[in-house]
Amino acid sequence: MPSKNVRTAGGVMAMLGVVGVLVLHWMVFFWTPTEANQGIIQRIFYIHMPSAVVAFLAFGIVAICSALYLWLGDDHLDQAAVAAAEGGIVFTTIVLLTGPLWGRIAWGTYWTWEPRLTLTLLLWFIYLGYFLVRASTENPDRGKRFAAVVGIVGALDIPLIHLSVRWFRSLHPGPVVIKPEGPTLAPQMMTTIMVGLVSLLLLFAGIFLIRYTIEVAKQTLDVRDQQARV
Amino acid sequence: MLLSKRLLRRCATALLGLLIAATPALAQMPGQDLGAQTMRPYRFVFIAYAIAWILVFGWVVSVARRLSHLARRLEE
Numbered sequence: 001m002p003s004k005n006v007r008t009a010g011g012v013m014a015m016l017g018v019v020g021v022l023v024l025h026w027m028v029f030f031w032t033p034t035e036a037n038q039g040i041i042q043r044i045f046y047i048h049m050p051s052a053v054v055a056f057l058a059f060g061i062v063a064i065c066s067a068l069y070l071w072l073g074d075d076h077l078d079q080a081a082v083a084a085a086e087g088g089i090v091f092t093t094i095v096l097l098t099g100p101l102w103g104r105i106a107w108g109t110y111w112t113w114e115p116r117l118t119l120t121l122l123l124w125f126i127y128l129g130y131f132l133v134r135a136s137t138e139n140p141d142r143g144k145r146f147a148a149v150v151g152i153v154g155a156l157d158i159p160l161i162h163l164s165v166r167w168f169r170s171l172h173p174g175p176v177v178i179k180p181e182g183p184t185l186a187p188q189m190m191t192t193i194m195v196g197l198v199s200l201l202l203l204f205a206g207i208f209l210i211r212y213t214i215e216v217a218k219q220t221l222d223v224r225d226q227q228a229r230v
Numbered sequence: 231m232l233l234s235k236r237l238l239r240r241c242a243t244a245l246l247g248l249l250i251a252a253t254p255a256l257a258q259m260p261g262q263d264l265g266a267q268t269m270r271p272y273r274f275v276f277i278a279y280a281i282a283w284i285l286v287f288g289w290v291v292s293v294a295r296r297l298s299h300l301a302r303r304l305e306e
Contacts (some may be wrong), residue, residue, distance in 0.1 A: 010302070018298060041271040043275050044275055044279075047278060101277055101278045102274070102278070105274060219302055
């Protein structure tokens with residue numbers, strides 16, 4: 001089995017991520033104060049926002065690896081892009097499912113077609129398309145190249161999602177952590193969100209590395225099968 | 231008689247005050263009692279964290295299964 005060290009590193013990172021997520025749960029439910037205006041429902045923020053950041057990072061990796069793959073043609077870059085895209089889809093799904101639950105209490109509706117929500121749903125569909133394009137071409141190399149283009153185009157949606165709350169009149173609140181003037185959260189809330197961010201990043205990085213080794217192993221098997229046929 | 235009339239008026243005022251105070255809360259989610267409304271955010275927070283756990287756990291299980299399947303094939 002190739003990349004054993006990478007897999008071990010991934011496992012360690014994922015385990016650290018799980019421990020971090022457990023600490024996060026303790027902080028969310030027993031340590032962080034309840035937000036004055038929204039009450040208990042605001043606690044969804046501590047899983048919603050870090051998931052969004054991890055998803056954007058994952059799709060950023062997809063875009064960079066895809067661009068480099070188109071340029072250099074190295075299969076390892078495509079394998080890294082696939083691994084990151086899968087994580088991105090998982091974390092965007094978390095964002096798209098936890099957000100409406102928060103919105104139902106805060107806004108009185110599960111869903112509204114406002115810019116940030118619509119663009120995030122679009123992002124989810126673009127990366128679903130990334131996998132469909134890969135799977136639907138007869139020539140695998142062609143599928144990889146088409147998917148790489150989708151991966152690059154899809155990442156253009158990320159800055160739009162971030163800036164949409166500034167550009168358009170929107171129900172979704174503006175950024176409270178990632179903003180030029182600095183974060184505007186209470187210190188305990190800030191610490192909790194940072195623990196959430198680090199934990200989910202570690203979890204994603206760990207599973208991403210393991211997922212990457214799967215793609216490498218798949219290619220090894222494909223090459224072996226081709227050689228056996230010859 | 232006078233005392234009972236005053237008591238009745240006070241009770242009516244208190245009831246009216248209570249109704250006025252409760253109306254906005256009741257109007258927020260029609261068809262649900264106040265207890266259910268108060269518990270709803272707690273339930274939603276629980277569901278949100280459960281969804282996150284289920285999705286991440288599902289992803290981990292799926293990756294682990296694919297990994298063990300490939301490991302078996304490579305050993306063959």
